Amino acid sequence: MNTIKKAKDATNAFTRNWANFVIKFKWPVLLATLILAIGLGSQGNMEFDGDYHVFFSKSNPELEAFDALQDKYTKDDNVIIVLSPSNGNIFTKENLTAIEELTAESWNTPYSSRVDAVTNFQHTSAVGDDLYVDDLSYETALKTEAEILKIKEKALKEPLLVNRILNEAGSVTAINITVRLPGVDLNEIPGEVTPFVRNMISDFKEKHPNFEVHTSGLIPMNTAFFESSMNDMGLTMIMLIIVIITTFILTRNIWSTLATLIIVIFSIMSAIGFVGLMGIKLTPPSSVFPTMILTLAVADSIHILVTMLQKMRKDGLNKVDALKEAIRLNFMPVFITSLTTVIGFLTMNFGDVPPFWDLGNITAFGMGMAFLYSTTTLPALMAILPVKSKVRKEEIKAHNNWYTSLGNYVVKQPVRLTIISFLVIGGLTYLATKNTFNDEFINYFDETVAFRTDTDYIRDNLTGIYNIEYSIGSGESSGINNPEYLKNLNAFEDWLNEQPEVIHVNAFSEVARRVNRSMHGDDESFYRIPDNRDEAAQYLLLYELSLPFGLDLNNQINVDKSETRVTVTVDNITSADMIAFSKKGEAWLRNNTPKPMHAIGVSPTLMFSKLGFRQADSMFKGNIIALILISIVLMLALKNFKLGLLSIIPNVTPVLVGFGIWALYKAQINTGMVIVFGMTLGIIVDDTVHFMSKFLRARRELGYDAKQAVVYAFETVGKALVTTTIVLLAGFAVLSTSSFALNSYMARITVIIILAALIIDFILLPSLLILTSKKEAVSAQNIRESQIAFDK
Structure with a gap:
């Protein structure tokens, strides 16, 4: 005491x-x-x-793995512009012409490096020994109704388009703008890319009021983060007023x-x-x-x-x-x-x-x-x-x-x-x-945020917005042309497509099959992996030489052609299910492919x-x-x-x-x-x-x-x-x-x-x-x- x-x-x-x-x-x-x-x-x-990226420490292993994947290929910061015409049909002359115009304008987006759309999709065909790669729809305003119908038929059969750029009904489509940000100025997104895209969409809607437009992607997500910061700072003034009133009433x-x-x-x-x-x-x-x-x-x-x-x-x-x-x-x-x-x-x-x-x-x-x-x-x-x-x-x-x-x-x-x-x-x-942990980054924003509602619309009407990526190695330079590698890659693609969570798979094996078919007079029996390595390498070279600037395969194949990128788009699933699915894919590769093909799943979603x-x-x-x-x-x-x-x-x-x-x-x-x-x-x-x-x-x-x-x-x-x-x-x-x-x-x-x-x-x-x-x-x-x- x-x-x-x-x-x-x-x-x-x-x-x-x-x-x-x-x-x-x-x-x-x-x-x-x-x-x-x-x-x-x-x-x-x-x-x-x-x-x-600010949400992840520099030592975060998932961030390190994702950055390593982007270093091998191209960075995929992007803006997805989703278009829904009021008549519910993308494939009319007027609608395709409008999409073609917006696609062309999208190339002017600051720091843009690639624009993917249904109109500029690189469709392959062959005449004799010559391989032709052309935009699926160009100079659409000059097309006949019969030609438009052929374009629709080709598009709705294309695995690289359906459930990615185009929905199965052909009523909704997307334009995906890939940008390569220098990363030297914090104003690159909120001050340059986002204002340009918003003005471009505003002009498009004014000219084509029959289109409903929604946007998503990593750039709009970053913009939503930025604007949420600014809005939350504004809450301070509201709180200040409440404190003044409350303090006065109580004292x-x-x-x-x-x-x-x-x-x-x-x-x-x-x-x-x-x-x-x-x-x-x-x-x-x-x-x-x-x-x-x-x-x-x-x-x-x-x-x-x-x-x-x-x-x-x-x-x-x-x-x-x-x-x-x-x-x-x-x-x-x-x-x-x-x-x-x-x-x-x-x-x-x-x-x-x-x-x-x-x-x-x-x-x-x-x-x-x-x-x-x-x-x-x-x-x-x-x-x-x-x-x-x-x-x-x-x-x-x-x-x-x-x-x-x-x-x-x-x-x-x-x-x-x-x-x-x-x-x-x-x-x-x-x-x-009984609380469960679920950290879907789309749900970081409520329904008052346009990014959230637009992304929900895209998920419900076109494709998923969650993905997992695998960089599948061959173990040797130019090894992606090895038929055994391609067959294993194709088997992985097929297995992924069988999974209930999967909406779309983008793999190089699909390109190899498609080019092989085209090189054999579009005979469906040749829609498979080429039989020998030299043939596969020759077809790939011919295909790459036919691609226009900005639409090459750098986003799928690394420099020495020893690895390819597999992008799996999945439905909205919980954080735990996302992690479990990634591990399931990794386990399949370990159990069914040679060691060089073993890979880990990475993506911002998974991070x-x-x-x-x-x-x-x-x-x-x-x-x-x-x-x-x-x-x-x-x-x-x-x-x-x-x-x-x-x-x-x-x-x-x-x-x-x-x-x-x-x-x-x-x-x-x-x-x-x-x-x-x-x-x-x-x-x-x-x-x-x-x-x-x-x-x-x-x-x-x-x-x-x-x-x-x-x-x-x-x-x-x-x-x-x-x-x-x-x-x-x-x-x-x-x-x-x-x-x-x-x-x-x-x-x-x-x-x-x-x-x-x-x-x-x-x-x-x-x-x-x-x-x-x-x-x-x-x-x-x-x-x-x-x-x-x-x-x-």
């Missing part, structure tokens, strides 16, 4: 001296923090990076509202400076940092302001004395909650998604600065501003009656409430295990599918470390080992409850939700720390028994906890409206967890404090000493 008393006295002395210093030198303190905030803010330089004091506003602005300015100093490029996950900091920073100010106003209204203290007492009572709890919040956000660095590293680091820095400003700028401002508050004993009594009644309700039945709480928590924890699982695995360690560190911090801060351990229950169970309720709501979690445990662990500690600190103050300073201490905690900190919870709920509710699902889902479950934390801290925590404190006794001497210290 002596050790605890000495530590308590030292803490009280420090906080009193701090309060006296800040209030005495209020103008220098205010000026110094203003210069600090402006100085940091001046270093801010916010750039947005919408490239999907009923214009000056406290103004002071709170200044604190959050200073905190955000400092975080923006941190972004610039660290050279961080913002992404959809990290761009929400202003809303996060704004929401969390308010909590620090609210606790100090609510206590100050209570002391003025209830106890009749003057402004300065009330401010000093508010700092004394709240300095350590605010420090502890800020520290635990920082620890929680820093655990994001254990994950495998760089944008969440940035979000964690920026928010952690912002929260550190928010603590500094809340304990310096805030009291300095409140000492300067003409804050007045009338003593409202009746109103205070009414408020206290509400919190007192709740406290009395809890202390009368701690055993019953504990049993009920654990039964409810146990049931929801069981439900939490995103594996990303969430990698994130979950890596975050597990971070969450354990966060839990241990936060528990140690609480043990040291509360100066009570048992209560430090006890605090784990109200800090962990809200997360279990949150995911249990989520199982009833969605039952699916994504990459953004994996970080929720570490992030919310630091946030919900706020309620626990403040309640426990007031409980211990009543026990140690006032000599109350456990039940009286619980009621005291409800009366003194209940309103502040409800106030901060409302602000937190408002902030994350605003963020939950984000069109970016990683952010919105994360925010929605955080709302559930924060609300659960307040309920648990008002029901289960006080019940446990009573049950575990029954045998504790406070000495009469200590009571007297504490009472004397308190009265001072």
Whole structure:
């Protein structure tokens, strides 16, 4: 007890001296923090990076494998323009002419290297020993109806077109624009490619209003990432207005509202400076940092302001004395909650998604600065501003009656409430295990985003948008002309086409069969792999020489013709199924082909599918470390080992409850939700720390028994906890409206967890404090000493 008393006295002395210093030198303190905030803010330089590559660390094995595949062939950043004529028939003279015009215009897209469409599809035919390769439909405006019908017949029989560029009914078609971005400027996509494509489509629709147009591909996806970042930054202003209104309603004091506003602005300015100093490029996950900091920073100010106003209204203290007492009572709890919040956000660095590293680091820095400003700028401002508050004993009594009644309700039945709480928590924890992980990157965006709705349309009416790629080696230069290699490749293609998930397969074996048929007078019996290597090599050379610029086979064959690329388009399947399908393909190659043909599946789709699982695995360690560190911090801060351990229950169970309720709501979690445990662990500690600190103050300073201490905690900190919870709920509710699902889902479950934390801290925590404190006794001497210290 002596050790605890000495530590308590030292803490009280420090906080009193701090309060006296800040209030005495209020103008220098205010000026110094203003210069600090402006100085940091001046270093801010916010750039947005919408490239999907930012979601993967440089050491990510899937990214390394995908980059290696693209180095062998051509990069396939693309824009898919899907056209649906109102008459439901692509093959009319007017419609084909329009498609041909748009195809020609698509070549003008910045950085375009290839344009594939039904009209410029390289159709092969032979006359004698000569091989002819021509656009399937050129100068369409001059074609007769009979010629159009022949074009339709050829197109609908072409495996390389159907379910890829053309649907089976011939009612929907696509133009695929491949671009090779230099990668030297972040503005290449949002500032050059995307505006050109949108203007081109706008002009096309104006000229041909009978066409419905949808776009997808990696370029539109990157654009959607970029625009989601910008939109989510805009949520900050909405949240700022909500904070101002909420703070004013709850504190009923214009000056406290103004002071709170200044604190959050200073905190955000400092975080923006941190972004610039660290050279961080913002992404959809990290761009929400202003809303996060704004929401969390308010909590620090609210606790100090609510206590100050209570002391003025209830106890009749003057402004300065009330401010000093508010700092004394709240300095350590605010420090502890800020520290635990920082620890929680820093655990994001254990994950495998760089944008969440940035979000964690920026928010952690912002929260550190928010603590500094809340304990310096805030009291300095409140000492300067003409804050007045009338003593409202009746109103205070009414408020206290509400919190007192709740406290009395809890202390009368701690055993019953504990049993009920654990039964409810146990049931929801069981439900939490029913959540499944699914990280389809298309679902990163909600239906308000054009990229999402367009991609869904393309999936339903033309082809799948998920794919897996294999680079199949032959083991030797020019080995792709080996008939044995081609037969094995053809067998793999056939096996893939038999799989229920597969929509389309694009493999070089199809080109070899098609050219072989053409070289034999289009005889269907020769639609097979050439019989000997020389023949296959000769046919390939002849075919390549006949292809026009930009439509060569570089996207399918590597430079020395030792490997070919197989692209498998699959239906919308879950992340787990995508990974399983990739492994199934790899296993087939191992079991049915020579070793040089063994390959692993790669693609952005597969990368995103594996990303969430990698994130979950890596975050597990971070969450354990966060839990241990936060528990140690609480043990040291509360100066009570048992209560430090006890605090784990109200800090962990809200997360279990949150995911249990989520199982009833969605039952699916994504990459953004994996970080929720570490992030919310630091946030919900706020309620626990403040309640426990007031409980211990009543026990140690006032000599109350456990039940009286619980009621005291409800009366003194209940309103502040409800106030901060409302602000937190408002902030994350605003963020939950984000069109970016990683952010919105994360925010929605955080709302559930924060609300659960307040309920648990008002029901289960006080019940446990009573049950575990029954045998504790406070000495009469200590009571007297504490009472004397308190009265001072």
